[in-house]
Amino acid sequence: MKKRFLLMLLTLALSTVLCACKDGKKGADSSDEKDSIVVGIQQDLDSLDPHLATAAGTKEVLFNVFEGLVKPDKNGNLIPAVASDFKISPDGDTYTFTLRGGVKFHNGEAVTAEDVKYSIERNAGIDGNEPLVSAFSIIQSVNIVDSSTVEIVLSEPDTELIGYLTVAIIPKDYENLATSPVGTGPFKFSSYTPGENIVIEKNNDYYGEMAYLSKVTFKVVTNSSAAILELQAGSIDIYPYMTMDEASQLGEDFDILYGNTNLVQGLFLNNAFKYFDDVRVRQAVYYALDRQAVLDMVAGGHGTIIGSCLYPGYGKYYNDLNDKYSKDIDKAKQLLKDAGYAEGFDFTVKVPSNYQVHMDTAMVIKEQLKAIGVTMNIEGIEWATWLSDIYQGRNYEATIIGFDANMAPKDMMRRYVSDNSKNMTNYNNSQYDQLYEMAIATVDDEKKIEYYHEMQEIIAEDAGSIFIADPAMLVAVSKDLEGYTFYPIYVQDMSKVRYVE
Numbered sequence: 001m002k003k004r005f006l007l008m009l010l011t012l013a014l015s016t017v018l019c020a021c022k023d024g025k026k027g028a029d030s031s032d033e034k035d036s037i038v039v040g041i042q043q044d045l046d047s048l049d050p051h052l053a054t055a056a057g058t059k060e061v062l063f064n065v066f067e068g069l070v071k072p073d074k075n076g077n078l079i080p081a082v083a084s085d086f087k088i089s090p091d092g093d094t095y096t097f098t099l100r101g102g103v104k105f106h107n108g109e110a111v112t113a114e115d116v117k118y119s120i121e122r123n124a125g126i127d128g129n130e131p132l133v134s135a136f137s138i139i140q141s142v143n144i145v146d147s148s149t150v151e152i153v154l155s156e157p158d159t160e161l162i163g164y165l166t167v168a169i170i171p172k173d174y175e176n177l178a179t180s181p182v183g184t185g186p187f188k189f190s191s192y193t194p195g196e197n198i199v200i201e202k203n204n205d206y207y208g209e210m211a212y213l214s215k216v217t218f219k220v221v222t223n224s225s226a227a228i229l230e231l232q233a234g235s236i237d238i239y240p241y242m243t244m245d246e247a248s249q250l251g252e253d254f255d256i257l258y259g260n261t262n263l264v265q266g267l268f269l270n271n272a273f274k275y276f277d278d279v280r281v282r283q284a285v286y287y288a289l290d291r292q293a294v295l296d297m298v299a300g301g302h303g304t305i306i307g308s309c310l311y312p313g314y315g316k317y318y319n320d321l322n323d324k325y326s327k328d329i330d331k332a333k334q335l336l337k338d339a340g341y342a343e344g345f346d347f348t349v350k351v352p353s354n355y356q357v358h359m360d361t362a363m364v365i366k367e368q369l370k371a372i373g374v375t376m377n378i379e380g381i382e383w384a385t386w387l388s389d390i391y392q393g394r395n396y397e398a399t400i401i402g403f404d405a406n407m408a409p410k411d412m413m414r415r416y417v418s419d420n421s422k423n424m425t426n427y428n429n430s431q432y433d434q435l436y437e438m439a440i441a442t443v444d445d446e447k448k449i450e451y452y453h454e455m456q457e458i459i460a461e462d463a464g465s466i467f468i469a470d471p472a473m474l475v476a477v478s479k480d481l482e483g484y485t486f487y488p489i490y491v492q493d494m495s496k497v498r499y500v501e
Contacts, residue, residue, distance in 0.1 A: 034499045036215035037481065039492065040227050040239040042354045043383045044195050044220050049177040050168035051123055051132050054387065056263075056404040056490045061218050063491040064200055065106075066168035066183035069097050069116065072407055076313060076488035078162060082111060082169045082184055083150075092157030092443040095165070099148045104205045105171050106188035113144045118172035120152060120165075134421070135164045135411070157443050163408025186211040186495040196220055200494075212483070212498035222354040222383075231476055238484065240492065242474040243356050244300040254476045258302050259486030261473040262313045263402030264412065265358070267349070267365060267466035272426040273397045275347060280339040282463035286325040287332035288372045289365060291468050298360045302472030308456045310412055311470040313488040316449055317409040319456040325463075332372045344373025349398040350390060353380030357471055358400045365400075394424050402471060404490040409452055410440050416459055427464040 045058040050066045053059055069083040080086070084100040103111040124139040125131035138158055143151040154161065171182055181189045186208065187200040197219045202211045219236065221227040228249050230236040247256045267285070269276040276282055295303045304312055307321035336342060349365075351358050359380060366376045376398070381389075390396045405411040414420050417436050418428040432455055439451035459465070477484050483496040 036213055036217070037237040037478075037494075037497065038217045038219050038235065039494070040221045040230065040236045041218050041492075042220075042222060042241060043352075044222075045192070045198060046387070048179065048181045048189070048192060048198075050170070050181070050183070051119075051177075055383070056402075057383075059404075060490050060492045061198060062168075062181075062183075063185070064187040064216070064494050065181060065185045065189055066170070067185050068166035068168060070162065071166055072487060072489055072491075074485050074487050076315070076407065078166070078407060081166075082116065086162070088159060088162065090443075092159045093154040095152040095154075095161065096145070097150045097152070099150065100207065101148070103184055103207050105184055106182045106203060106205075107171070108205070109171060111169060111184060112172075113147055113150050115172045116150045116169055117142045117144055119167065119169045120150075122170075123167050133164055133167060134414075135161060135406075135408070136167075156441065158440060159443050159445070159448075160408035160410050160440065163406045163411065166406065187216065190215070209495070211495040213494060216494045216497075218492075224356040234478075237478040237481060238475065238497070240473060240475040241355065241357060242476055243298055243360050244302075244474065245360075246356065247474050247476060250476055253479055255479055257475045257477055257484060257486075259473045259475070260304060260311070260313070260470045261402060262311055262488050262490060263404050263470060264306065264309060264311050265361070265400070265402040265468045265471045267398060267400055267468060268425050269398050269463075269465060270394065270396055270424075270426055271428065271464065272394075273347075275341065275345050276397070278339045279462055280335045281341065282466070283325075284332040284335035284339070284372060285369065285374070286463045286466050287328045287335065288374070289325070289368055289466065289468075290327045293368070294361055294364045295469055295472070297364045298357060299472040299474065302474070304470040306467050306470055307460055308467060309416060309459055309465065310409060310452075310456060313470070314409050314412075317452045319453040321456060321460045324460050329371050336372060336374075342373075344375065346375040346377065347397045348377045348379055349400060350379045350381050350386065350396050351400050352383045352386040354383050355401075358402070361468065362400050391424055394426065407489060410436070413439070413452060413455060416464055425465055427459065427462070429458055429462060429464070432458045 043057040046055045047053045050062050067081040070078045071081040073079050082103055083097040085098040087096050120142045123133045124136035131137045138154045138156050140155045141153045145151050186203055186206045188203045190199040190201045192198045197217050199217045202214045227239055228246055231239055231250055269282055291305045295301055305322050307324050308319050310318045312318050349362055351362050362378045369376050390399050415422050416427045417433050435451045435455045439448050442448050480499055481497055482500050483498050485493055485496045
């Protein structure tokens, strides 16, 4: 009884603090009213250096600060950024960029061809280090043609490299990226408190369309219950990646916007693990799932079911294989029997606990697998642990996560090449590997489409991973705001957000 009373007092105290925030400006200091907002994010940044950042949750924030030679628009097109124009040679081995005049870094220095050369070479490993972007390993040289023209010469043709040239352009030999990053984007870095927040401010020297807001604070809120309380109190203005249950708890102060996350969410199985090294077991798990029911339970039916290692945003390269594994319990049981597991088995799925959508997905799948005698134990883990133990160490049986990628299909497809460092599922198929090499080598786009479609069919047949959906992105946005924009990649673009007049 005493413990319950203390818990009531603690809850009341927290509510009082949060309500006090609501009496003032929503999400920001009252002095910044109608000029700044707070955006909730679900994980801390893994690096302020854009070339070293790995997590999608970091890249979506740094999108506001850094730009490449090109950048994506809301329709998935690559448009000029630091470069005003570019052309690719007919044989696909030379890229020539015309640099935009008048572009300045946030420290006031003009962007030069030397800065562009340095940024690309740093990522290509031309300085003698390992390439930071593996796709850049084929860059043979970066040549300054003149003060406004840079030429990138490849050792082999690659018409998809343009999708990677969104990589950030930074000042040559700048040594403080890890603590005081400098880019060219519509916002500039202000401050960073690890585990708490990163603050960015409007770049008044931006060459393009100016941001409306003067300041945006990205606040780390890893606990979904705390996020709901802060939204209700008005201390957070925007919160993405909500579940339907979370959204239903918000009142009339928020609009719930729906879009796709542009991720491949899956139940990713370690193909080297005892049970999942058998294709029949992996296929049985696939047949046991009702993926539409997952979307219905987690996101009120929103989202797009996928049966491929690409998501629909890749357009012509995407192969719609959604019907390949329709729910079939009898077939699933027979496959398990054929594999020697007629009585089922137990395994553990490790899920980053800061992503409620993945935790909720795990709960639904756990119930569905009971129908074939398979027990899935759910272990929620911290994001840093997921990165080190699973993504890098491959020490796991199964996980649920969503993968993002650059705007080049090979960026996603290479995750399943047998000797690729990012092949965390340990998938291995020599035909897949061979087709991948053919796809990236050809400059014939029709052939490239053909190869990628066939590769998607191969991995689906092998059930190399259990692809679930391009999840719905439910975003809570204060009714005081407008302009929130969905992109075909994983970003939070704050330059379009503004207060309603």
